[in-house]
Amino acid sequence: MDETPPLYARIYLLTGQIPTGKVTSYGDVAAIVGGGCDARTVGEALRAMGEHAPEVPWQRIVSQDGTISTRGLEQRRLLEDEGVTFDQRGRVLMIHHRWAGPDAAFAAAHRFGPPPAHDDPPEQLELF
DNA sequence: CAGATGACTCCCA
DNA sequence: CTGGGAGCCATCT
Numbered sequence: 675m676d677e678t679p680p681l682y683a684r685i686y687l688l689t690g691q692i693p694t695g696k697v698t699s700y701g702d703v704a705a706i707v708g709g710g711c712d713a714r715t716v717g718e719a720l721r722a723m724g725e726h727a728p729e730v731p732w733q734r735i736v737s738q739d740g741t742i743s744t745r746g747l748e749q750r751r752l753l754e755d756e757g758v759t760f761d762q763r764g765r766v767l768m769i770h771h772r773w774a775g776p777d778a779a780f781a782a783a784h785r786f787g788p789p790p791a792h793d794d795p796p797e798q799l800e801l802f
Numbered sequence: 803c804a805g806a807t808g809a810c811t812c813c814c815a
Numbered sequence: 816c817t818g819g820g821a822g823c824c825a826t827c828t
Binding site: 716738 | 810
């Protein structure tokens with residue numbers, strides 16, 4: 675067990691920037707943090723977070739589809755308490771709560787990259 | 803250095 | 816929707 679790895683520290687730092695009521699996915703965090711990490715690395719960082727950064731709002735990190743893969747129904751409760759809404763399948767409505775990324779100045783200060791462009795939902799097809 | 807691990811993601815049956 | 820398998824990568828032993 676070592677001190678907080680540099681990459682993990684960056685992940686915690688970025689996670690701490692997520693405002694209340696917003697959520698993001700493991701993959702997005704990995705993309706913004708960069709440094710060669712991926713969604714799995716983020717998950718591993720958050721798993722060990724309890725030892726390094728107990729104050730980080732880990733509940734705001736969900737899977738790409740908005741599902742909560744962790745076994746904590748507690749995560750959903752925490753998010754609902756922040757105003758995050760879920761659909762009937764128990765998935766976070768990423769459409770309305772997806773975080774756009776850190777502040778430009780903050781990102782520049784820590785060399786964070788831009789969040790990956792995600793396709794907007796087909797919320798409504800142009801009437802033909 | 804090699805093997806094992808994991809709060810992920812994607813694809814297919 | 817559920818389940819299985821592959822690809823991915825940092826960190827720990």
